[in-house]
Amino acid sequence: MSKGETPTGAVPLLEMRSVNAHYGAVHALRDVDLSIHAGELVCLLGGNASGKSTTLKTLLGMLKPSSGEVVLDGEVVNDKPTSYRVARGVTMVPENRRLFKRLSVRENLDLGAYLRSDSAGIAEDLERVFELFPRVKERLSQKAGTLSGGEQQMVAMGRALMARPRLLLMDEPSMGLAPALVQQNFELIEQIHAAGLTIFMVEQNANMALSIADRGWVLQTGRVVLDDSAENLMTHPELRASYLGQSDA
Amino acid sequence: MTADEQPSEAAPGVTDAASGAAGAQAHEHETPQAPPRPLLAQDWRRLLRMGAVGATAQMFLALSNMPLRLDDRLLIKPILSFGYLSLLFVPFVVGNRVGHQIKREGIPTHAAGAHEVIGGAVAGAVAGAGVSLMALLLANFDLREPLVNWSPQLADLLAFGNSTGFAVFIWLLLGGLSGAAGGAMRLLRPRIRRVAVTMILTVGLISVMETLVTDLAEGMRFEWLTDRVYARRGGVNWNWALILAAVSGLVSVLARGRVRRTRERIASLEGASRNRANLGLIALTGALLVILPMFTGKLTNELLANVGLFVLLALGLNVVVGLAGILDLGYVAFFAVGSYTAAVLTAATSPRINPELPWFVALIFVVGITGLVGLFIGAPVIRMRGDYLAIVTLGFGEIIRLLFLSDWLSGWFGGSQGIVRIPGAGIFGLASVDGTDPRAVFYLVLAFCALTIYISWRLERSRLGRAWMAVREDETVAEAMGINTVNVKLMAFVVGAVLGSFSGAIFSAKVGSVFPNSFLILVSIVILVVVIFGGMGSIPGVIAGSAVLIGVLGGPRQPGLLAEFSEYKLLIYGALLIWMMLARPEGLIPSVRRSRELHQQEMAQDAWLREQLDEEANGGGSLRASAATS
Numbered sequence: 001m002s003k004g005e006t007p008t009g010a011v012p013l014l015e016m017r018s019v020n021a022h023y024g025a026v027h028a029l030r031d032v033d034l035s036i037h038a039g040e041l042v043c044l045l046g047g048n049a050s051g052k053s054t055t056l057k058t059l060l061g062m063l064k065p066s067s068g069e070v071v072l073d074g075e076v077v078n079d080k081p082t083s084y085r086v087a088r089g090v091t092m093v094p095e096n097r098r099l100f101k102r103l104s105v106r107e108n109l110d111l112g113a114y115l116r117s118d119s120a121g122i123a124e125d126l127e128r129v130f131e132l133f134p135r136v137k138e139r140l141s142q143k144a145g146t147l148s149g150g151e152q153q154m155v156a157m158g159r160a161l162m163a164r165p166r167l168l169l170m171d172e173p174s175m176g177l178a179p180a181l182v183q184q185n186f187e188l189i190e191q192i193h194a195a196g197l198t199i200f201m202v203e204q205n206a207n208m209a210l211s212i213a214d215r216g217w218v219l220q221t222g223r224v225v226l227d228d229s230a231e232n233l234m235t236h237p238e239l240r241a242s243y244l245g246q247s248d249a
Numbered sequence: 250m251t252a253d254e255q256p257s258e259a260a261p262g263v264t265d266a267a268s269g270a271a272g273a274q275a276h277e278h279e280t281p282q283a284p285p286r287p288l289l290a291q292d293w294r295r296l297l298r299m300g301a302v303g304a305t306a307q308m309f310l311a312l313s314n315m316p317l318r319l320d321d322r323l324l325i326k327p328i329l330s331f332g333y334l335s336l337l338f339v340p341f342v343v344g345n346r347v348g349h350q351i352k353r354e355g356i357p358t359h360a361a362g363a364h365e366v367i368g369g370a371v372a373g374a375v376a377g378a379g380v381s382l383m384a385l386l387l388a389n390f391d392l393r394e395p396l397v398n399w400s401p402q403l404a405d406l407l408a409f410g411n412s413t414g415f416a417v418f419i420w421l422l423l424g425g426l427s428g429a430a431g432g433a434m435r436l437l438r439p440r441i442r443r444v445a446v447t448m449i450l451t452v453g454l455i456s457v458m459e460t461l462v463t464d465l466a467e468g469m470r471f472e473w474l475t476d477r478v479y480a481r482r483g484g485v486n487w488n489w490a491l492i493l494a495a496v497s498g499l500v501s502v503l504a505r506g507r508v509r510r511t512r513e514r515i516a517s518l519e520g521a522s523r524n525r526a527n528l529g530l531i532a533l534t535g536a537l538l539v540i541l542p543m544f545t546g547k548l549t550n551e552l553l554a555n556v557g558l559f560v561l562l563a564l565g566l567n568v569v570v571g572l573a574g575i576l577d578l579g580y581v582a583f584f585a586v587g588s589y590t591a592a593v594l595t596a597a598t599s600p601r602i603n604p605e606l607p608w609f610v611a612l613i614f615v616v617g618i619t620g621l622v623g624l625f626i627g628a629p630v631i632r633m634r635g636d637y638l639a640i641v642t643l644g645f646g647e648i649i650r651l652l653f654l655s656d657w658l659s660g661w662f663g664g665s666q667g668i669v670r671i672p673g674a675g676i677f678g679l680a681s682v683d684g685t686d687p688r689a690v691f692y693l694v695l696a697f698c699a700l701t702i703y704i705s706w707r708l709e710r711s712r713l714g715r716a717w718m719a720v721r722e723d724e725t726v727a728e729a730m731g732i733n734t735v736n737v738k739l740m741a742f743v744v745g746a747v748l749g750s751f752s753g754a755i756f757s758a759k760v761g762s763v764f765p766n767s768f769l770i771l772v773s774i775v776i777l778v779v780v781i782f783g784g785m786g787s788i789p790g791v792i793a794g795s796a797v798l799i800g801v802l803g804g805p806r807q808p809g810l811l812a813e814f815s816e817y818k819l820l821i822y823g824a825l826l827i828w829m830m831l832a833r834p835e836g837l838i839p840s841v842r843r844s845r846e847l848h849q850q851e852m853a854q855d856a857w858l859r860e861q862l863d864e865e866a867n868g869g870g871s872l873r874a875s876a877a878t879s
Contacts, residue, residue, distance in 0.1 A: 060729060062725070062728055062729065081733065082728055082729065082731060083731040083732070083733055085731075086729075086730065086731030087731060092729045094725070094726050094729060098723055098725075098726045100718070100719055100722035100723055100726070100727075101722060101723075102722055103718055103719070103722060107715060107718070110715060111715060111716075111719050111727075111730050111732075112730060114712070114715070114716065114719075114730050114731055114732055115730075115731040159730075163730070163731070
């Protein structure tokens with residue numbers, strides 16, 4: 001198993017060091033090692049119940065690891081709350097977008113900037129979101145739950161961007177979207193990444209994710225089974241085996 | 250279109266095909282309305298079903314003893330009492346509902362005609378048959394054992410003092426007539442219907458609000474008028490009922506669309522001018538509430554004070570339930586803690602500690618202690634979600650009451666003896682407000698209501714308010730946004746507790762005593778019903794909710810305008826709540842901001858859709874093509 005080419009030297013932005021996590025008695029993550037460096041676009045692949053979302057929750061502090069360390073900018077943040085990590089630039093776009101459906105689009109965006117108090121900066125970021133998604137501006141006073149799937153995805157991204165993140169954690173950005181929209185969404189992710197944002201995404205749609213990612217990991221029943229560059233993973237014979245949970249030989 | 254407007258050949262004998270064609274034609278003209286249906290082309294099953302529902306309702310009402318209990322309360326002397334009205338409104342409603350047509354886009358609705366009257370009459374008669382059946386059963390069986398209200402008096406009332414045969418006949422007839430009248434309402438043109446409804450409502454309201462009106466009359470010196478309008482033993486005199494109906498009808502004709510137009514104009518205002526209009530409205534309401542009680546008697550002020558106390562409670566619960574989405578079924582706990590704390594700190598008779606603090610000083614402790622209790626109850630409770638949380642709050646509500654009742658703490662709180670002879674609320678040595686002067690109590694309550702409304706209003710628009718709404722919508726995502734959901738929910742509990750304690754502190758000073766029995770679970774439920782009925786998360790809604798429920802029907806122990814109904818209060822609460830959930834699930838006055846948003850968004854959506862369709866029609870980038878290529 002050849003390691004993917006990781007940017008060397010710098011301290012990783014966010015890191016997991018042999019993390020174990022449990023839901024009650026269920027062992028959800030087993031000795032997971034991950035490191036995300038500034039400027040990367042990386043993905044975590046895996047089937048259902050492989051521990052992808054658990055990894056995200058642990059990274060964001062919504063679940064405490066039972067052993068191991070989550071390290072943000074070189075600091076162990078195991079005991080820090082989610083708000084601490086959000087304030088330091090780690091933001092999540094949740095699975096299925098999960099907007100605050102009965103609140104207006106505007107309120108959703110405002111809530112993205114919940115921990116910020118620099119009103120000038122917030123206004124600036126709001127303009128940036130509008131630039132990125134002109135449609136969001138048109139829908140500002142509408143209830144988020146009444147938007148179409150594509151529009152909701154835009155608001156979800158916009159809401160995350162309002163936190164002015166350095167690292168965006170994306171939980172299954174392709175889930176529940178029409179194929180055309182998935183394509184659009186991935187183009188958008190690339191675009192945001194190109195603008196300088198580090199992105200860590202969790203996906204089931206391996207081909208789609210690897211087509212834009214630099215590196216990736218494959219998770220199987222809570223264990224990292226593959227860790228390689230995107231190109232290598234794409235052609236990896238074991239990928240399908242581990243990903244689909246069956247051998248194709 | 251009314252029946253008499255139709256050309257004669259189209260009215261009764263029209264065939265299905267013809268009406269279908271007319272419908273199709275009408276659709277092209279974008280006014281899809283078909284001619285009235287033929288008289289006997291009724292949906293008989295529907296008539297029977299609705300009639301049966303009405304019959305069941307009437308039998309239930311008869312057995313609830315409402316007709317007998319309320320027979321003394323005359324609405325219009327000597328024609329109509331509340332007792333008979335409580336039965337007769339059922340066929341009317343049924344008769345009106347059977348004529349209801351669901352409006353579907355592109356499908357014509359039939360013009361109302363004699364068809365509706367016949368349908369209403371039949372359904373009404375079926376409903377009336379329920380009472381007939383009741384009368385027959387009453388005459389022939391004695392079921393007094395399980396059914397306590399199964400009495401000869403009831404039989405007598407249903408028969409209007411005549412034989413059972415007469416009862417059977419008259420209720421079929423009355424049901425039919427009432428149902429026909431209900432159906433006939435559909436024949437009236439909207440404008441005339443509005444006038445008719447205004448007339449009925451005016452007479453109804455004036456007779457319902459008799460105590461309030463006479464009380465006002467005494468204060469404003471127009472007893473000479475009310476003495477004439479109302480009969481000596483209650484009820485509007487029939488001749489005055491006619492006069493009132495005529496006057497209100499005239500006013501309604503003259504006012505026509507003016508009220509609606511004004512309302513629309515206010516609703517269409519934007520930005521600064523809208524704010525100004527709102528401020529004006531608030532100032533006007535405030536002024537009215539300050540001035541009006543000067544002219545009203547004890548009874549009315551007592552009523553207003555009670556409504557105010559419940560407004561305070563409901564606004565507090567509204568923060569917890571409406572904004573933060575925490576279903577608290579034990580809210581009475583904070584009312585109790587507020588009352589008891591104020592009682593202990595101000596009353597000389599308090600068993601263990603009796604510092605006899607002035608009320609306003611005690612209030613500071615009340616706020617602090619209730620806040621702490623909110624924190625202590627909240628801390629374990631908010632770790633739960635949904636149903637479990639509701640059950641646990643229910644438990645805590647009872648625990649607090651039982652603690653006050655317990656022997657263990659009776660040395661502190663007097664157990665079931667409670668704390669009595671609580672002094673009134675002293676206002677900086679200026680005045681002492683207690684139950685003997687309901688007007689002063691009302692002003693005190695009003696001041697606290699204003700304060701609470703302001704706090705609620707500011708909170709709703711604050712960062713904390715936004716966090717509450719986020720937690721209400723999706724707790725997990727709220728957490729992912731960096732909101733400390735535990736703290737935020739605890740804050741909701743504490744703020745709710747503090748707002749509720751205001752009401753408690755005033756309550757103990759007003760009543761002069763506190764007993765554990767004043768803080769039954771029922772209080773929690775009534776407050777919750779007020780919030781849901783008025784509109785969760787809406788401040789005006791909550792106020793309107795308590796005015797209607799507490800003011801008109803009465804609180805758990807406080808009589809309302811309809812004191813006669815106090816026995817049936819919970820029955821009516823339940824019926825109103827069910828009706829509300831069916832007809833207006835968002836409550837009496839939903840949050841204005843929300844409904845405006847909804848409106849705008851519909852228009853935006855339509856505009857967008859139209860744009861897309863136009864593009865498609867012009868052969869430009871069509872929706873389908875763009876979806877297929879990308």
